[in-house]
Structure formats: C-alpha cells, structure tokens
Amino acid sequence: MKLLFAGVLILSSILTGCKKDNDPDPDPSNTEGLVFVGQAYTNQGSMLVKLYASDSLYSAYSNLFIELRDSASSEVISNAKITLLPQMEMMGHAAPFENPSSTAAINGLFPCAVVFQMPADMGWTLDVTAKDLATNNEGTARIAFAVKSPTLTRTSVITALNDGSKIVISYVQPQEPKVGMNDFEITLHRKETMMSFPPAENYTVEIEPEMPSMGHGSPNNVNPIHTGNGHYKGQVNFTMTGEWNINLRIMDGSEAVDTTSYFVVTF
Amino acid sequence: MHRLAYKIFFILISSQAIAQQQDSILFFMEGNITERIIGLNEVLVKPSCDCIGECSCKPTVKENYSLNRFSATDALLEKNSRISLIKRGNFAFEPVLNGMASDRLNLTIDGMKIFGACTDKMDPITSYVEPNNMKSVAVQHGAAGSMYGSGIGGSVNMETNGATINPAKKFSGEAGMGFQSASLGANALFMLNYSSKRWALMTNGVYRKFQNYRAGGGKEINYTQFEKWNGSVSGKYMPTDNDVLRFDLIMDEGYNIGYAALPMDVLYAKARIFGLTYQHLPCHGVVEKYEVKLYGNSVSHSMDDTKRPNVAIHMDMPGTTKTFGGYFDTQIKKNKHRITLRTDGYHSNARAEMTMYPVNEAEMFMLTWPDVDKLDVGIFVQDVIELSGKNRLSINARLEYLNTQVMDEFGVQQASVFNQDVSKPNHRLLKVISVSYMRTVSKSVSAWVTAGYTERAPSLTEQYGFYIFNAYDGYDYIGNVNIKNEKAAQADAGVQWKHEKAELRFTGFYYRLFDYILGAKDNTMDAMTINANGVKFSKNIPETFMTGGNLELSYSPVKMVKLSSVSSYTHGEIVGGNPLPLIAPFKNISSVKWLHQRGFVMLECESAAAQHRINPEFGERTTADYSIINVRAGYFFPIGEKKITLNAGIENLLDKRYRTHLTWGGIPQQGINGYLNISFSF
Numbered sequence: 001m002k003l004l005f006a007g008v009l010i011l012s013s014i015l016t017g018c019k020k021d022n023d024p025d026p027d028p029s030n031t032e033g034l035v036f037v038g039q040a041y042t043n044q045g046s047m048l049v050k051l052y053a054s055d056s057l058y059s060a061y062s063n064l065f066i067e068l069r070d071s072a073s074s075e076v077i078s079n080a081k082i083t084l085l086p087q088m089e090m091m092g093h094a095a096p097f098e099n100p101s102s103t104a105a106i107n108g109l110f111p112c113a114v115v116f117q118m119p120a121d122m123g124w125t126l127d128v129t130a131k132d133l134a135t136n137n138e139g140t141a142r143i144a145f146a147v148k149s150p151t152l153t154r155t156s157v158i159t160a161l162n163d164g165s166k167i168v169i170s171y172v173q174p175q176e177p178k179v180g181m182n183d184f185e186i187t188l189h190r191k192e193t194m195m196s197f198p199p200a201e202n203y204t205v206e207i208e209p210e211m212p213s214m215g216h217g218s219p220n221n222v223n224p225i226h227t228g229n230g231h232y233k234g235q236v237n238f239t240m241t242g243e244w245n246i247n248l249r250i251m252d253g254s255e256a257v258d259t260t261s262y263f264v265v266t267f
Numbered sequence: 268m269h270r271l272a273y274k275i276f277f278i279l280i281s282s283q284a285i286a287q288q289q290d291s292i293l294f295f296m297e298g299n300i301t302e303r304i305i306g307l308n309e310v311l312v313k314p315s316c317d318c319i320g321e322c323s324c325k326p327t328v329k330e331n332y333s334l335n336r337f338s339a340t341d342a343l344l345e346k347n348s349r350i351s352l353i354k355r356g357n358f359a360f361e362p363v364l365n366g367m368a369s370d371r372l373n374l375t376i377d378g379m380k381i382f383g384a385c386t387d388k389m390d391p392i393t394s395y396v397e398p399n400n401m402k403s404v405a406v407q408h409g410a411a412g413s414m415y416g417s418g419i420g421g422s423v424n425m426e427t428n429g430a431t432i433n434p435a436k437k438f439s440g441e442a443g444m445g446f447q448s449a450s451l452g453a454n455a456l457f458m459l460n461y462s463s464k465r466w467a468l469m470t471n472g473v474y475r476k477f478q479n480y481r482a483g484g485g486k487e488i489n490y491t492q493f494e495k496w497n498g499s500v501s502g503k504y505m506p507t508d509n510d511v512l513r514f515d516l517i518m519d520e521g522y523n524i525g526y527a528a529l530p531m532d533v534l535y536a537k538a539r540i541f542g543l544t545y546q547h548l549p550c551h552g553v554v555e556k557y558e559v560k561l562y563g564n565s566v567s568h569s570m571d572d573t574k575r576p577n578v579a580i581h582m583d584m585p586g587t588t589k590t591f592g593g594y595f596d597t598q599i600k601k602n603k604h605r606i607t608l609r610t611d612g613y614h615s616n617a618r619a620e621m622t623m624y625p626v627n628e629a630e631m632f633m634l635t636w637p638d639v640d641k642l643d644v645g646i647f648v649q650d651v652i653e654l655s656g657k658n659r660l661s662i663n664a665r666l667e668y669l670n671t672q673v674m675d676e677f678g679v680q681q682a683s684v685f686n687q688d689v690s691k692p693n694h695r696l697l698k699v700i701s702v703s704y705m706r707t708v709s710k711s712v713s714a715w716v717t718a719g720y721t722e723r724a725p726s727l728t729e730q731y732g733f734y735i736f737n738a739y740d741g742y743d744y745i746g747n748v749n750i751k752n753e754k755a756a757q758a759d760a761g762v763q764w765k766h767e768k769a770e771l772r773f774t775g776f777y778y779r780l781f782d783y784i785l786g787a788k789d790n791t792m793d794a795m796t797i798n799a800n801g802v803k804f805s806k807n808i809p810e811t812f813m814t815g816g817n818l819e820l821s822y823s824p825v826k827m828v829k830l831s832s833v834s835s836y837t838h839g840e841i842v843g844g845n846p847l848p849l850i851a852p853f854k855n856i857s858s859v860k861w862l863h864q865r866g867f868v869m870l871e872c873e874s875a876a877a878q879h880r881i882n883p884e885f886g887e888r889t890t891a892d893y894s895i896i897n898v899r900a901g902y903f904f905p906i907g908e909k910k911i912t913l914n915a916g917i918e919n920l921l922d923k924r925y926r927t928h929l930t931w932g933g934i935p936q937q938g939i940n941g942y943l944n945i946s947f948s949f
Binding site for chain 1: 580621623625626628629630631632633677679680681682683684685686733734791792793794795797
C-alpha cells in the first residue's frame with residue numbers, strides 16, 4: 001500500500017514535470033557561450049534586435065549572431081530577411097561583412113560576420129535591417145559598440161602589387177591552434193570605395209608557415225582555395241607549439257598581388 | 268654429500284647449456300676481472316652460490332688480476348673482440364656487437380629489460396651497472412640471443428653479483444681508490460657482504476669524477492667531464508637447500524656529463540632498478556629448476572646546453588622510461604634433451620619532451636617520444652640435444668608479441684603533420700629460430716656452426732621519433748609508424764684448436780638483413796633544428812649484409828710468459844649501394860704478459876686499420892689508422908686472509924693523437940694516461 005502511494009507520487013511528479021516542459025519557452029534561442037554585444041529597437045516594424053558575438057569584438061573577422069524579437073509579444077522571429085551595414089561613422093567608412101546566408105534562423109539566431117578593420121572605444125555601429133517574412137514588418141536598428149585591439153594582428157589592408165587596388169586580408173581560423181593539422185581560413189575583400197567591400201574571389205593563395213626564431217617551416221600544408229564569398233580555406237600544420245608566422249602569397253593569375261603579408265599564431 | 272654433488276653437477280651442466288654460443292667475460296666473485304674470454308663451447312662455470320655449506324662459491328677459473336679494476340662497464344665489454352664502442356664523449360659508450368648498435372641488440376641486466384631515456388642514445392643501459400657489481404657478461408650472437416628478446420645483432424646480458432651466502436665468512440668486502448692522469452679522474456669503490464647461514468646481504472658503491480681529458484699531444488677536449496655514483500643493495504635468502512629468494516636494488520646517478528660530439532651535455536641521468544627473483548631447484552624428477560623474476564625500473568635523463576657558448580636557442584630535453592616485467596623459466600632434463608622454457612613479458616612507457624626557450628618569444632614545445640606504451644609478451648624454447656659425447660645440437664625458438672600505443676593526444680596530433688595516424692595501437696609478431704651444431708672433432712679441435720632467422724621491431728625512435736637530431740649526420744630524424752620489422756638470415760661458425768702451449772680460435776659470421784631500417788633523406792622537408800642538414804625518415808632498405816670474423820691466438824712458450832693476439836674485422840654493405848655506416852675497421856690487440864705468482868707486467872699494442880669504406884649520406888668521414896701502446900702491471904700483498912691489490916699502468920704511452928672510427932664528431936681519444944689503483948679486500 002505504501003509502495004503504491006509512493007508510485008502515485010512519483011508518477012504525478014513526472015506528469016507535472018512533463019507539463020512544465022510543454023510550456024512555451026520564452027527564450028528558445030541558444031545564446032550559450034556567446035557574448036552579448038548590444039540591442040536596439042527597429043525604427044519601424046516593432047522589432048527588437050539583439051546582437052551577440054562568439055567572442056568580445058576585436059578588429060578582426062568576427063562571427064556575429066542576431067536575435068530578432070517581436071517587441072510587443074517578445075516572441076522570437078525565426079524567418080526574416082536581414083541585411084547589415086557596419087560603419088565607422090566618424091571615419092566615414094564601412095567594413096567587409098557577410099549577411100545571414102539564409103532567411104531561416106538557426107536555434108533562433110541569424111549567423112553573420114563583419115570584419116572590423118580597426119579598434120575603437122566607440123564609433124562602430126551596425127545597422128541591422130530586418131524584414132519579418134511572416135508579417136512583412138520591416139525596420140532598421142542601429143547598435144553601437146566598442147571594438148578592441150587584438151594582441152595579434154588579424155586583419156590588414158594591402159595595396160595589390162599588380163593593379164594597386166586595396167585588399168582587406170582577414171584571418172578566420174584556426175582560432176584554437178594545436179600541434180598537427182589545423183583548418184586554415186582567411187577572407188579577402190576588395191576595398192572598392194570607403195563603403196563598398198565586395199569579396200575578392202578570383203585569387204590564388206599560397207601559405208608557408210614558419211617559426212621565426214628557428215627558421216623552419218612545416219610539411220604537408222594545403223594551400224587555401226576559394227570556397228565562396230571571399231573565403232579561402234586550406235590546412236596548416238604546426239610541428240610544435242610556439243610562435244609561428246603563416247606567410248601568405250596572393251596571386252592574381254600569374255601576377256603577384258601580395259608576397260609579404262603574414263599572420264602570427266602563438267600557442 | 269651425494270645429493271649435493273649431484274646438484275653441483277646439475278648446476279654445471281645447466282650453465283653449460285646457457286653457455287653455448289656465448290662469449291663470456293667472467294668476473295670473480297669479489298669483482299676481479301679476468302682477462303680471459305671464455306670460448307664458445309667451453310663451460311661457463313658460474314660461481315654459483317645457489318648452494319651453501321660444503322659447496323664452494325669460488326669459481327674454478329684460476330684467480331687473476333684485473334687489468335684495471337676501475338674500468339667502466341663499456342670498456343670491459345670491448346674486451347670481447349666482436350664488440351666495439353660508439354663514443355660521443357668520455358662516458359656511457361654505446362656497445363656495437365657484430366657491427367650493430369643498441370637498437371639491434373638486446374641489452375639486459377640480470378635478464379631485465381631496461382630502456383635508456385635519452386632520445387640521442389646518450390645512456391645505453393651499460394652505463395647503469397658497474398663492474399664491481401658484475402659477475403659475468405654473457406654475449407650471444409644473432410638469433411642465438413633470443414632468450415633475452417628478439418634482436419638482430421645478438422644479446423648482451425650483464426649479470427650482477429648479488430649477495431653471497433658463505434657462512435664460513437661472515438664479513439667480506441673491498442674498498443679501493445683509483446686515479447688517472449689524462450682527465451684528473453678519481454674513482455672510489457666499496458663492497459660489503461654479510462653472510463649468515465641462510466641469508467646474506469650485500470651493498471656496494473662506486474663514485475667517479477672526471478675532468479675534461481687531454482688528447483694525444485696535450486690538447487684538452489672540452490665537454491668530456493662527468494660525475495657519477497652507483498650504489499646497489501642485494502639480499503639472498505635460502506629457506507631450504509632447494510630454494511633461493513633474491514632481491515636487487517641498483518641506483519645510478521650521473522651529473523654534468525659532457526658530450527663533446529653533441530651540441531649539448533647531460534644535466535642528469537638517473538636509473539632505479541629493482542628485481543625480485545625466486546629459484547626452486549627440485550632434486551628429483553625431470554624439472555631441474557624453476558625461476559621466477561619480477562622487476563621494475565625507471566630511467567630519467569635531461570640535457571643541458573647552458574654551458575655551451577653561442578647557443579641559438581636554449582632548450583631542455585627531459586626523457587623518462589618506466590618498465591616493469593617478469594619472466595618464468597623452467598629447465599627440464601629428459602634423456603638426451605635439456606629443455607629451457609621461458610615465458611616473459613614487460614610493459615614499458617617512454618616519453619621525451621623538448622622545450623625551446625627563444626628570447627622574447629613564446630616557448631616552443633614538442634614530444635620527441637610521444638608518450639608511448641609498449642606491451643610485450645614472448646615465449647622462448649631451447650632444446651639442447653646431446654647426440655653423442657662428441658656431437659651436440661641446440662635449437663632455439665622465440666615468438667614475441669609487441670603492442671605499442673601512443674598515449675598522449677598531443678603525439679597523435681604531431682604525427683598527423685606527416686600524415687601518419689598513430690591513434691591506434693600497433694601490433695607486431697616477431698619470430699626467431701636458430702639451430703646450432705657443435706662437434707668435437709678431435710682432442711684438440713672443436714667446431715660449431717649456427718644458422719638462424721630473426722626479426723626485430725623498430726626502436727621507439729625509428730617508429731615514433733619526432734625531430735630527433737642526430738649530431739653525426741646533422742639530420743632531424745622522424746619515425747615511421749608503419750615501418751616493417753627488420754629481418755635477418757644468419758650464419759655463425761667457429762673452430763678452435765687447443766694445444767698445451769698454444770690456442771687458436773677463429774669465428775666468422777654472415778648476416779643477411781632484410782628491410783634494414785635506416786634514415787632516408789626527404790628533401791621536401793625543412794629541418795627543425797637550427798643548422799641541421801635536413802630531415803630523414805625511417806625507411807626499410809630491401810637488403811643489406813654484415814659479415815666479419817675474429818681470430819684469437821695465444822701462445823705460452825714458457826709458463827711465465829703469455830703472448831696473445833686478437834684480431835677482428837667487420838664489413839657491412841647495402842646490397843647494390845654504399846657501405847653501412849659506423850662499421851669499425853680491422854683491429855688488432857696484441858700483448859705480451861709476464862706473470863708472477865702475485866702479479867703481472869704487460870705490454871699491449873692496440874692497432875686499427877684506416878676506414879675508407881664510409882657512407883657519405885650518413886655524414887661519415889674516413890678515419891686514419893693508428894697504433895697505441897699500453898703498459899699495465901698489477902701486484903698484491905697478502906695480509907693473512909686479506910690482501911692489498913695495486914694496479915698501475917700507462918695507456919697511450921707515446922701520447923699518440925688518434926681517434927677510433929666509431930667516435931663521433933672527429934674527437935680525438937685520450938692521450939697519455941697514467942693510472943694507479945689501490946684496493947683492500949677482506
């Protein structure tokens with residue numbers, strides 16, 4: 001009899017537990033491990049834009065995540081068309097960026113990216129223009145934030161040796177370098193005007209890792225090749241921990257674009 | 268008494284079985300070293316103290332004086348004419364048997380597997396045991412040495428003294444000091460044995476401190492200093508006449524060891540060796556002896572470049588090995604067969620790191636040995652068949668399973684740099700078989716022949732080494748996890764003629780090696796080490812061969828005078844290619860010795876031919892011929908049962924500047940060197 005009573009108790013607690021799980025989750029977007037950057041309401045369309053990043057913002061290629069909510073119901077909008085415009089208004093220039101590739105949110109978030117070319121305590125803004133595809137509401141929100149200077153240079157602008165154009169070279173990964181084979185990725189963007197940075201897609205890139213204090217490199221590296229949207233992906237090998245330079249050689253056909261840039265990796 | 272005699276007889280016979288195909292350098296109970304090399308089919312009479320009471324523990328070989336009581340182990344090994352030494356400084360020479368260095372040999376202490384912790388082979392395990400703690404060194408050639416493991420060149424087992432049970436003499440011991448001039452070296456040693464009726468305890472120790480030595484002509488050779496001590500404790504207990512329990516503990520520590528041929532020295536080298544042995548000798552039945560041994564040891568080693576000028580980047584390279592294992596032996600005698608069965612196994616872990624400290628930059632770190640676990644089990648069978656009084660057949664076989672696994676994920680990642688997957692365990696099966704036939708042709712002539720097939724697994728460096736710099740050829744070496752086992756088909760033969768006044772012995776060997784493991788240049792790779800010539804990967808060379816022989820002559824025209832001459836020659840070649848690297852040239856040691864009841868005087872001439880057969884890819888250089896003259900003398904003063912022994916000598920009397928071919932870095936050998944040793948034994 002006692003046992004039966006206990007059983008009923010357990011069963012009821014399970015049932016009530018299940019019931020709780022069925023309650024609508026007020027916050028289904030998964031922002032765990034992300035850094036909250038800032039938020040703003042859209043000028044029209046009644047939406048709240050929350051901006052997250054995978055790390056504190058540095059002058060580097062930065063992965064960003066946008067959460068969109070209906071400002072009245074607070075419900076997450078997971079089907080929207082989003083376009084970005086990062087600007088450093090004081091200097092009067094924009095930056096290379098990547099809009100969310102899909103109108104469908106992933107875990108309630110729209111992943112996108114911006115290359116912040118310089119650090120600033122203030123002055124960087126991101127205009128997020130969103131169109132809720134369910135309601136056709138549309139509006140733009142402006143979020144302001146600071147961008148720090150990284151310990152190692154992660155983005156730079158070079159002047160192409162062949163045609164004098166300006167190219168933004170940015171380091172994407174490895175973010176957590178290890179001894180052995182690492183995925184290596186950079187982005188190239190052409191700086192057409194102060195406000196226009198289209199991806200540079202027709203270059204070939206060669207890499208050569210080197211330990212500056214030892215003068216040696218590493219074998220079996222895979223030169224990055226263009227995978228779309230200005231991204232070049234390859235593989236880099238580190239034979240030991242320490243300070244490595246990844247030397248770049250960028251070619252436009254048979255013409256050299258840049259032969260002196262490199263990224264430093266220390267681990 | 269009858270039973271005892273029976274037992275002694277069996278002990279002699281069983282040692283005879285072990286002695287087959289063994290060259291042995293015998294040492295006396297008290298650590299005295301004979302100058303005698305026991306022949307292959309002579310009986311190795313172990314000074315066995317497996318018996319007590321009426322059984323005498325004195326060996327039957329006539330007591331003699333050592334040539335130099337304070338020699339290091341490696342110098343003693345070299346007295347075997349088929350052993351030569353690779354020298355990188357003035358300490359811990361690497362033994363080479365039949366033209367093959369330690370990777371191809373089984374080096375054991377009391378049958379225990381011990382692995383050096385230095386990736387650059389600065390600490391062959393011969394450096395961790397001292398002659399005053401050594402009873403004998405058993406050298407077996409090729410496949411015939413498979414009792415101690417699978418190897419190509421053979422095996423060298425150094426047997427330690429242990430405690431002596433001798434109730435007739437409660438305390439026995441020795442203390443001595445020695446000095447030598449070329450390196451202002453000082454040696455000190457002691458030994459103390461306490462024996463009760465059924466148990467005994469022994470302790471001994473050696474301390475050595477040497478400065479830089481002077482080469483012929485007087486030039487001081489920097490970075491040849493060293494300091495070390497070695498201590499051991501051993502106990503033996505016999506609960507019954509048929510049971511022996513023994514423990515051994517050996518500790519060895521070396522400090523500030525110079526390696527003139529290498530870009531850095533050794534900060535410390537430390538070994539701790541433990542062994543526990545139980546023997547049961549049933550008096551009846553077919554089983555003569557059971558033996559169980561359990562052992563464990565650890566070796567740690569670290570290098571030091573802080574005393575060198577102009578070091579581009581300072582680095583340290585600590586390494587450790589930890590091994591435990593055991594074996595179980597059964598000896599059976601049935602009719603004409605004497606069968607030895609051994610089941611053995613060990614587990615070993617080796618890890619070596621390298622951290623470089625550049626100025627104003629992040630430290631650089633890698634694993635030169637990526638934390639590798641080795642698990643090895645083997646079975647060995649030997650059947651000695653007494654065909655007739657004059658003919659004897661011996662069959663040896665061994666089967667061994669080896670499993671290696673990289674334990675550190677960092678090591679797995681490292682290997683991926685070279686597209687090598689070391690994440691999974693590596694299995695190997697090794698097979699060894701040999702057959703020997705011995706025949707006593709006449710009263711004075713005997714002969715023997717051995718044919719064998721053997722395999723060895725790659726060494727840790729050959730399989731998993733990561734940028735291990737070899738100062739000889741200036742290349743960084745990288746292992747290959749999938750390298751094939753090395754194999755060899757071998758033939759060994761010898762003939763001996765013995766006369767009242769003269770003795771002649773000739774042995775020869777021909778080893779055909781398949782999948783010979785050697786570093787091969789890869790020009791696409793950058794060297795890691797600054798100023799290195801490039802990178803070499805372990806590679807199997809389809810076929811090589813190694814051949815050679817030695818001739819030993821001795822003649823005593825009168826009882827007090829003995830002339831002797833030992834010559835040896837080895838020839839190694841890659842089939843259709845270059846000579847194999849680091850092969851010693853023709854060498855001869857001749858001596859004339861005048862013997863007195865209490866002493867001797869000896870004039871010795873050591874000569875080697877030039878070596879022009881070199882392997883340029885290995886950075887080898889030719890070596891000129893040389894001859895040096897040594898004078899040695901010994902004398903003892905008896906004080907009742909006790910005695911004082913004096914040894915003195917002058918090596919390289921003419922102060923000749925020379926170097927042996929196996930010396931690295933073109934460093935000349937010691938010049939004129941006087942030594943004086945005095946010891947008191949009781």
